[in-house]
Amino acid sequence: xxxxxxxxxxxxxxxxxxxxxxxxxxxxxxxxxxxxxxxxxxxxxxxxxxxxxxxxxxxxxxxxxxxxxxxxxxxxxxx
Numbered sequence: 001x002x003x004x005x006x007x008x009x010x011x012x013x014x015x016x017x018x019x020x021x022x023x024x025x026x027x028x029x030x031x032x033x034x035x036x037x038x039x040x041x042x043x044x045x046x047x048x049x050x051x052x053x054x055x056x057x058x059x060x061x062x063x064x065x066x067x068x069x070x071x072x073x074x075x076x077x078x079x
Contacts (some may be wrong), residue, residue, distance in 0.1 A: 001009075017023060041049070055061040064072070 014023070014026065052061060056063060
């Protein structure tokens with residue numbers, strides 16, 4: 001099952017359910033997952049990412065295709 005089809009199935013089930021307890025459990029799960037995500041980046045790292053995103057949007061940043069990234073990884077692995 002693809003990620004997209006799983007998402008759609010979950011959305012459909014959430015829309016159909018009337019079980020408030022289940023909805024609260026799902027909300028808690030998302031809340032706890034968000035807390036884990038938030039802990040992954042320090043404020044300093046978050047600011048660096050935001051600065052790089054802004055530079056990219058201004059056309060100042062360099063972006064790579066998946067093929068370019070894969071090739072760079074292969075070269076780095078050989079070195």
